[in-house]
Every structure is written in structure tokens, then in C-alpha cells.
Amino acid sequence: MISLFEKTAIKSLLLSNRSFRSATWSGISDKKGYVTDLGVEFYSALGAGGIGAIITGYQYVMKNGIQLPYMTGNYDDSQIEGLTRLASSAKQFGSSVIGQIAHCGVRANPKMFFDGGEIWGPSAIPDAASGLVPKEMSKNDVRELIEAYANAARRLKTAGFDGVQLHGAHGYGISQFLSAAWNQRGDSYGGNLKKRYLFLAETMEAVRAMVGNEFPVLIKLSANDFVDGGITPEESVQIARRLSDDGIDAIEVSAGSSASPKNLWPIRSKINERENEAYFRDYALMIRQSANVPVITVGGIRSLETIEDIFESGHADYISMSRPFVREPGLIDRWKSGDRTKAACISCGGCFETGLKGQGISCKVDREAQSNR
Numbered sequence: 001m002i003s004l005f006e007k008t009a010i011k012s013l014l015l016s017n018r019s020f021r022s023a024t025w026s027g028i029s030d031k032k033g034y035v036t037d038l039g040v041e042f043y044s045a046l047g048a049g050g051i052g053a054i055i056t057g058y059q060y061v062m063k064n065g066i067q068l069p070y071m072t073g074n075y076d077d078s079q080i081e082g083l084t085r086l087a088s089s090a091k092q093f094g095s096s097v098i099g100q101i102a103h104c105g106v107r108a109n110p111k112m113f114f115d116g117g118e119i120w121g122p123s124a125i126p127d128a129a130s131g132l133v134p135k136e137m138s139k140n141d142v143r144e145l146i147e148a149y150a151n152a153a154r155r156l157k158t159a160g161f162d163g164v165q166l167h168g169a170h171g172y173g174i175s176q177f178l179s180a181a182w183n184q185r186g187d188s189y190g191g192n193l194k195k196r197y198l199f200l201a202e203t204m205e206a207v208r209a210m211v212g213n214e215f216p217v218l219i220k221l222s223a224n225d226f227v228d229g230g231i232t233p234e235e236s237v238q239i240a241r242r243l244s245d246d247g248i249d250a251i252e253v254s255a256g257s258s259a260s261p262k263n264l265w266p267i268r269s270k271i272n273e274r275e276n277e278a279y280f281r282d283y284a285l286m287i288r289q290s291a292n293v294p295v296i297t298v299g300g301i302r303s304l305e306t307i308e309d310i311f312e313s314g315h316a317d318y319i320s321m322s323r324p325f326v327r328e329p330g331l332i333d334r335w336k337s338g339d340r341t342k343a344a345c346i347s348c349g350g351c352f353e354t355g356l357k358g359q360g361i362s363c364k365v366d367r368e369a370q371s372n373r
């Protein structure tokens with residue numbers, strides 16, 4: 001049986017254990033996405049906790065790809081210097097670091113566009129949350145975006161990151177192209193699944209050409225959009241097989257988006273019992289059984305018992321967590337030291353608040369306890 005605390009490698013990505021910190025926007029960069037001292041301190045604290053690989057929050061690859069405030073940008077070479085500081089702070093105690101790159105497409109927030117610009121989408125279908133209608137991207141726009149992904153991956157490699165993760169989940173840019181709910185194009189990028197996959201295929205090819213075969217390229221993929229006409233589990237298996245053939249190095253399996261019913265969002269609350277934990281593990285298993293690629297499961301993992309069970313039952317090769325590390329960056333080291341108490345995070349979702357003010361995400365429960373002292 002595989003164990004959480006064994007060393008592994010995915011190509012040149014060295015992992016001191018089988019844990020990932022799932023990509024987590026943290027509200028730590030400046031208004032144009034440049035890394036700040038706050039960001040460097042934030043990743044230094046995470047790096048001290050014994051996590052196998054830390055995946056950064058989503059980094060926008062074009063100025064009109066931003067969604068949340070103080071999101072990290074990766075759209076210009078002048079950002080390499082800050083990204084280098086961020087990578088070395090995250091890596092200083094032995095964790096590896098991976099940059100997640102994204103364009104939010106229809107879900108980008110034009111209020112955050114500091115240089116103007118239009119919202120882009122595969123098709124002119126209004127965003128479920130804002131109601132805003134994007135411009136249907138031209139083929140030139142598509143080419144520009146693919147180049148932006150490839151350049152973002154190059155910057156990460158130059159900055160000392162150990163890998164790149166494409167954000168292909170949660171209803172953002174790549175998953176909008178994959179999903180018939182957002183992609184109703186009549187050209188080579190829309191139609192059947194093979195055509196909807198073309199944008200991702202070309203992005204992978206451009207990224208690979210830029211970073212070479214040895215640099216790990218991962219993806220976070222939605223196994224189910226939970227919306228009418230959206231990606232189904234069966235389609236996600238086909239996508240995973242294609243990705244594996246096209247040279248992806250690992251797939252982190254998630255699902256849902258803010259367009260899905262709230263109880264099916266990727267970030268869920270009320271994970272109080274063991275049976276509520278690891279809510280996407282069955283999708284991870286499905287993909288692990290059908291595609292020849294390491295699989296990471298994310299979503300509501302809170303206890304060592306659940307992790308051991310995931311490995312014993314063969315649901316995934318790796319586990320990934322987000323909110324537990326907001327409250328306890330040192331959770332993995334704590335478990336390793338023999339304290340098997342489950343993560344202290346109560347999954348309330350309160351960690352966003354300070355991030356939205358540009359102060360970095362932090363645990364609301366701890367903040368309130370401190371202010372009551």
C-alpha cells in the first residue's frame with residue numbers, strides 16, 4: 001500500500017510525501033498582480049509546514065483574465081523577479097512549488113481590469129453569476145491566449161518553479177472551452193468533445209514546446225460541471241485519456257463551479273463527518289482506472305484516516321488540500337510527528353475575507369478567537 005509519508009517523484013518534481021497544497025488564491029499580490037513582501041512571507045510560512053508540493057493560487061496569464069483582487073499575475077516578463085522570490089520562499093524548507101496558470105474567461109471580473117479590455121469567452125454566453133456577456137473570442141484571440149499560457153509557463157520555469165499546473169477546472173477559461181455549456185462555437189474549437197478539446201490540446205502543445213519534456217505539466221480538471229449541457233463524468237474520462245496521450249504528468253480531479261447548485265460547488269462547507277470528506281474521490285478513482293497518469297484527489301480531505309483509506313482503496317496516488325493549510329500550514333508535519341488529530345479547519349469558508357482586502361487569506365475562526373481574548 002502506498003503511504004502519505006513516502007518520497008516520490010513526478011519527472012523532475014521531487015515530493016517528500018504524497019501531499020499537495022491545492023491552488024489557493026490568497027489576496028497577496030499588488031493591484032497589477034506583482035508579488036509583494038506579504039506574498040513572500042505567506043509562502044514562506046506554507047513552505048515551513050512539510051507539504052510535498054505547494055501549488056500557488058491561480059495566476060492570470062493575460063490582463064483580462066483576472067477575477068479576484070490582489071490575484072497574482074503572470075502576463076509580463078517584469079513579473080519573473082517577484083515570482084522568483086515567491087518560489088524560493090516556498091521551497092526553502094524542502095517543499096516543491098508549482099505555479100497554477102489561468103485565464104478566467106467569462107468569469108473574469110472587468111472591475112479588476114486595470115488597463116481596460118473586454119471579457120473573453122469561447123462563446124457569447126452570459127456568465128451565470130454576473131450576467132455579463134463576453135466577446136466570442138476570434139481565432140486570433142485564441143492564438144494570443146495560447147501564447148500567453150506558454151509564456152506564463154516559461155516564466156515559472158525561469159523563476160525556479162518545479163512545475164506548472166493548468167487550471168482546467170471550476171468553470172474557468174480552459175474548462176469553458178471543454179464544456180458545451182459555455183462553448184457553442186461553430187469553428188474548429190467547438191462542437192463535439194474532440195473539437196472542444198482542441199484549445200486545451202494546442203495549449204498543452206505550446207506549453208510543452210516552451211518548457212521541454214522534462215518539466216512537469218499538471219492540470220486541475222473538473223470531472224463534472226453539474227450544469228445542464230456541461231462536462232459529464234464520462235466526458236471527463238475521455239478528456240483525461242487524451243491528456244494522458246498528450247503527455248500530461250498528473251491530473252488533480254475536482255468538479256463543479258459557482259454556476260452549479262451550491263451543494264455541488266468545489267469548495268463545500270459542513271465537512272463534519274468522515275463520510276462527508278473527500279467528496280470527489282469517486283471521480284478520482286474513475287479517472288485513475290481509465291487514464292494512465294498519476295491522479296490527485298482534492299475536496300474536503302480533513303483526516304489522516306481518510307487519506308489512508310484513499311490510498312488503501314486505490315482512489316488516488318496523491319491527496320491535495322486547500323483550507324486546512326490556511327488554518328494550519330504545519331498540518332503535514334504535525335501528522336508526521338504522530339499527532340493524528342484531524343485538521344482543525346471547520347470548512348466555514350471565512351478565509352476569503354482578509355484576502356479580499358489585500359491582507360492575505362487567514363482563518364476567520366482564529367481571528368475571532370483572538371479578538372475575543
Ligand SMILES: Cc1cc2nc3c(=O)[nH]c(=O)nc-3n(C[C@H](O)[C@H](O)[C@H](O)COP(=O)(O)O)c2cc1C
Binds near residue numbers: 023025170
Ligand atoms: C480561499 C480559496 C481560494 C481558492 N483559490 C483557488 C485557485 O486559485 N485555484 C483553484 O484551482 N482552486 C482554488 N480554490 C479551491 C481549492 O483549491 C480546493 O479545490 C477546494 O477548496 C476544496 O479543497 P479543500 O476542501 O481542501 O479546501 C480555492 C479555495 C479557497 C478556499
Ligand code: SF4
Binds near residue numbers: 324349351366
Ligand atoms: S476560516 Fe478557518 S476554519 Fe473556516 S474554512 Fe477558512 S481555514 Fe477553515
